[in-house]
Amino acid sequence: MTTTSLTDEQLRYPIGKFQKPEAYTSELLQEAIQTIKTLPARLRAEVIKLNADQLNTTYRPGGWTLKQVVHHLADSHMNALMRIKLALTEENPSIKPYSEAGWAMQADYNLPIEASIKSLEGIHQHMVALFESFTENEWPRTFLHPERGVTYTIQMSAAMYAWHSNHHLAHITQTMKQWGL
Numbered sequence: 001m002t003t004t005s006l007t008d009e010q011l012r013y014p015i016g017k018f019q020k021p022e023a024y025t026s027e028l029l030q031e032a033i034q035t036i037k038t039l040p041a042r043l044r045a046e047v048i049k050l051n052a053d054q055l056n057t058t059y060r061p062g063g064w065t066l067k068q069v070v071h072h073l074a075d076s077h078m079n080a081l082m083r084i085k086l087a088l089t090e091e092n093p094s095i096k097p098y099s100e101a102g103w104a105m106q107a108d109y110n111l112p113i114e115a116s117i118k119s120l121e122g123i124h125q126h127m128v129a130l131f132e133s134f135t136e137n138e139w140p141r142t143f144l145h146p147e148r149g150v151t152y153t154i155q156m157s158a159a160m161y162a163w164h165s166n167h168h169l170a171h172i173t174q175t176m177k178q179w180g181l
Helices: 008-012 026-047 064-091 113-133 156-178
Strands: 142-145 150-154
Touching: 026 064, 026 113, 064 142, 064 156, 113 142, 113 156, 150 156
Parallel strands: none
Antiparallel strands: 142 150
């Protein structure tokens, strides 16, 4: 499969766009926790196969490089952890949005990807420890995203970040398939 045989939408969303679940069952939340728990190891297993030139290749025309995708995962999930903790300790706090594209242009995105994989390992340990400790009272706690005007529950965040984990991992694995790796 080559990039030219895929539409821009397929390249952007290789596993499809996030679909809000109709219900947050214990099975769905356990699956989300497992996905989040295993992302750092699954990510490492894939990117270890890549050389510097491959890591500096975009997953789609005009998109981020695979290296930027790895660094973005750490930044995004770090923000998610902070949002979850705010929701646990405040009543429907308004979170601070950030410029993903702006962050992707900063000097730390030139670091080796190992820095972000190590960060993800720690961030995901924290997320999983929180999620696994929750009673039915913590999951529905909320935070407000002021730019989007949307209130998110922690359970929705768990589902979204499980999807986000697989979404960006698919950017990497789909690109690798195109190279025959």
